[in-house]
Amino acid sequence: MSGKSVSSRSIPARITQFPYYESLFFLLERCKGKRQLNQIHALSIISGLIRKPSIASKLVASSALSPLPGTTPIARAIADRIQGLDTYTWNTIARGYLEANKPEEAFSVYSLVRRRALRVDSYTVLFAIKACEINIIQGEQLHAQVYKLGFSHELIIRTAIMQIYASYDRISHAEQMFDEMPQRDLVMWNSLIALYAQKRFPLKALQGLRSMVINSIRPNEVTAASVLSSCSSMKALKEGRAVHCYVIRKLRHCDIFLNNALIGMYSNCGDLSKALLIFQLMPSRNVVSWTSMIKGYVDNNCPHDALNLFTKMESENMRPDEVIVLELISMCSKLGRFELGRHIEAYLEKNIINKENHSIANALMDMHAKCGNMKKACQIFDGMMRKTLVSWTTIINGLARHGHGMLALVRFCQMQREGFKPDGVIFLSILSACSHAGLVDEGLKCFESMINDYHIEPWMEHYGSIVDLLCRAGLVKEALDFAEAMPLKPDTVVWRMLLGACQRQSNIELTHRVAKILHEAAPKSIEDYVLLSNFHAAMEGWGLTQELRGEMKIMGLKKQDSGSSLVEIDHAL
Known part of the structure; x- marks a missing residue:
């Protein structure tokens, strides 16, 4: 009957009789679909066998652990109507809920078992702990119950509780759980080291490895992968090589995951x-x-x-994932490699990789913006079905960077109409756009709106943008008044902007005033000394110029090499 549906016509009449319920077990063990399971359920009800705990337990367990979707709630509905089910049966329901990614329902099963005063075993507690990974308060309460129920000595239970605390960054709690264990096995050591590696405590991971070896616990592949991850984040090549040597000498099998960790460590x-x-x-x-x-x-x-490795990957029919695509697009953005960017975009079109993925769309938009192709960037933005705050930030920042101040303001207003709340980064881009476009009134209104309407406390960069806005518009006196009234103490960048604006307007009085403030601000960088020296030279203040250059010589400050830029010519940098 393996290939046929279970129906009332194909079931012998004798199995409906109470003494012959073994046949129902036979059907449950060979059930292959939800329809068959429903038929067996109906048969057990009609025959009255559902009232027998062994039959009911088997039916509930088969429903809860079925790979078919939606069967665990059916198992729970059956179990709620039956008295006398054992702990094992309720454990299967909790496990089914966890496998269906429904931790709240799984924890409710644990609560029901406690209310009915049923026996709680290790699996009951373990499933409840796994269900607490989304609720730290429940996890802390369950931690206390573990002690009362007498499971605190079990390694697997303590390891699971450690992982709950780790998921909520309660590192000290997880360490306490570990330290209180009189005996620790390899799994528990691996859990602690993996916790340190995942939570960006690489030095602690290396110290954990050392303690593990001192305690005569031999590291395995899992340990090595976690430690290599820590070496990678610390750029600790020496320690990473030592782990690699251990892998070669002591571990018989270096699997694909460990090799990937080694590649990542050496690359980083x-x-x-x-x-x-x-x-x-x-x-x-x-x-x-x-x-x-x-x-x-x-x-x-x-x-x-x-790019060569990416091309080779294509030739070996290995489909790249989103991470690879984002990495390559990011590289094109940083290097301004437009041709390479077009190659990757053509690959996306050819292989129908989901460009509607907002991460990929945002990356492509940023790449085109940084390569100077704002038309294409706007086309991608307008074609996005779902925009995020990052999408708006990217397009507004791109327009601002290329001097399209009015268009950036239009997008900013459109963003607000569509219900997106701007953050400090977007306001910084808008202020920069207004500054470069000479939109003084609009920039000041945006600054006031940021403070009064969105209650965002301005950063130094916001204040600097307003100073730059006023300076570019020739309002140097207003810019100086604004700087002196700032609640934050202006940094040297603000004073440099003001000094440059004063020099451009040949305002000797304000230039002297700002130059004095800048000099009193302890200008230790070469840029400040050069700027002040050039100013005094332009004003024919040769004595002060010589004095500043003497200070530069005494302090060992030298002009650095001039900057450089990359230009792509015939596909070469």
């Missing part, structure tokens, strides 16, 4: 040749392997190698 530490060697020697690679190697090239400023 700048040893691309070693990362590439590991990549080439891997017997099999997954998307993470390619991603780690391509990301290594991107992070180490090797665009040609990244």
